[in-house]
Amino acid sequence: MEELLADIVGVLVTVVEACGAAIVITGAVWAFARFLWVGLRRRTTEAFVPVRLTLGRFLLLGLEFQLASDVLRTAVAPSFEELGLLAAVAAIRTALNYFLSREIADERRQVAEQEETGSAVDVTADEHRRRSA
Amino acid sequence: MTAALEEIAGLLAVCIGTAALIAGALALAVTHRPSLALSVFLDLLLAAGLLRLVGDPGWQAIVTVASIVVLRRLIGVGLRVGGRAWSSSGGGSGTRVGPLRSSAVARLVRPAWRS
Numbered sequence: 001m002e003e004l005l006a007d008i009v010g011v012l013v014t015v016v017e018a019c020g021a022a023i024v025i026t027g028a029v030w031a032f033a034r035f036l037w038v039g040l041r042r043r044t045t046e047a048f049v050p051v052r053l054t055l056g057r058f059l060l061l062g063l064e065f066q067l068a069s070d071v072l073r074t075a076v077a078p079s080f081e082e083l084g085l086l087a088a089v090a091a092i093r094t095a096l097n098y099f100l101s102r103e104i105a106d107e108r109r110q111v112a113e114q115e116e117t118g119s120a121v122d123v124t125a126d127e128h129r130r131r132s133a
Numbered sequence: 134m135t136a137a138l139e140e141i142a143g144l145l146a147v148c149i150g151t152a153a154l155i156a157g158a159l160a161l162a163v164t165h166r167p168s169l170a171l172s173v174f175l176d177l178l179l180a181a182g183l184l185r186l187v188g189d190p191g192w193q194a195i196v197t198v199a200s201i202v203v204l205r206r207l208i209g210v211g212l213r214v215g216g217r218a219w220s221s222s223g224g225g226s227g228t229r230v231g232p233l234r235s236s237a238v239a240r241l242v243r244p245a246w247r248s
Binding site: 020021024088092 | 145155164173190202205
């Protein structure tokens with residue numbers, strides 16, 4: 001019975017980890033293509049920020065899957081060495097999850113502030129143009 | 134099955150590491166902003182590190198990814214603090230160090246009864 005459980009958990013862990021890895025790979029490839037596009041075509045600093053934000057979201061989603069696989073692994077963890085490794089990996093992934101979500105929130109706030117300042121500058125420029133006309 | 138997944142993920146991690154170098158160099162060449170280029174480089178490097186953790190990683194892989202995470206945070210904080218000091222001084226490279234140094238020297242040289 002225990003062996004059957006270990007087999008099932010092993011397959012599930014592999015599937016969930018593969019999903020997480022696929023999400024991370026997709027995000028990285030997409031972000032790399034966008035970085036190339038933005039770098040060669042638009043050539044502005046601001047254009048890089050949304051791409052970084054989206055890559056961060058992909059990484060977060062991939063991390064969630066990987067954390068899920070860690071949780072699944074705790075169902076079957078025979079040796080103390082394996083438990084230590086699992087704890088270290090889970091701690092790294094949880095810390096990454098926390099820092100990444102904070103970074104994304106910071107960047108999003110900065111983008112919103114920049115958009116607000118940009119729109120304020122546009123409004124004053126329009127008013128100035130109207131008055132001078 | 135896990136070994137195959139680990140092998141594929143390791144191979145892709147190397148590819149993404151190379152892509153990180155290319156993207157970082159491109160960002161630096163285009164924007165001339167090292168902080169942005171470094172962020173781009175470290176973002177993609179983090180993706181590569183996450184892929185290295187797939188499967189049953191050894192202690193070496195774990196330490197590598199952990200050091201990347203710590204390095205990322207350190208560099209990020211350092212650049213943010215540096216950028217804030219740079220912008221608050223309100224000038225170019227010449228105006229940043231001069232007034233700070235001169236005010237510090239003046240404070241040191243000035244006698245206590247004059248303050």
